[in-house]
Amino acid sequence: MSTLYVKELQTAIRAVHLASLATKRLLPSKDKGSQPKADRSPVTIADYASQALLIAAVHHDFPEDHILGEESAAELRKNQTLCDQVWHLISTTLDQSVDTGASLYGELKDKDDMFRYIDMGGDELGGVKGRVWMLDPVDGTAAFLSGGQYAVCLALVEDGEQKVGVVGCPNAPFDVAQVKETVVDSDGYGSLLSAVKGHGTFVWKMGVERLGPPRKIFHKQPTAIRIVQPSNSAYDFGGRRKVADKLGAEWPGTMLWSSQTRFVALALGEGNAQIAFRKRRDYHSCVWDAAGGVLIFEEAGGRVTDVEGKPLDFRQGRRLEKNSGIVAALSGIHDRVLSVVREVDREPINDGV
């Protein structure tokens, strides 16, 4: 019998809701404090504030658990202006959130607490047995900066298996059956998706105070294949086009920058298959690019593997060291999609789009 994870789910939903509100609060600001990281991807005030809020909330309720997050506070400690901006966003978010915010006042009293919580996630190496919360405070920061779709992600992984996944999509409208970069919930607070292993996927409308009633989502097997794919140029577009042609799918389908948003898009029925194989086969995604979003799609009727058909292995540290690429599709078509991907993957890369 599967466990319900009631408290874990409640904590994760409240944490992601609060962190999502923080990111949304920053969206209208011209200055989002964007800085390039060592890998040249951007980090903003929202990424740091969201990570501090997510970790404080999880640590408050589950002090014994490991927590692994994308960001570290090293650069933030050196930049006083950015540090003040992040702290301001955290403080105003706590002040304006009556329920979850109030319970975190004792956890986030000052900037030292903020640094400590951010680094708690940044220092965690993962790869441990037992319970590890994995989080991406803003997945798709580049899309966040341009007003597109991004995600606030939190997952509980136990002995390598995703048990709870919650993903906030503050720019994805709840009432519109579409997930596209340009279809943005500019007046509202977007959607939140949650899943517990064995208990299905639900979507909720995020409000400033609370969430609306949840709606269960599950997809039967499709007749036509509709593709969701990354717009990131690190992936092999040419190969994917061949796969789409062989499957008789429309090209290019829906393109989304944020990796976690692509799983959400599949869960919401924007498409039913995602293929993402890299130009560099030795590249391995980070665990926070997938943890939680994968469970949300699986519980909505999907199956997710790498390009070799192996399940994603979250026990290998901060990266999915044993996996390359993603093949995600509704379970009834996954074998068919995977066999075409493997056929194309054996061919040399030709990136003509």
Ligand SMILES: [Mg+2]
């Ligand atoms: Mg991120």
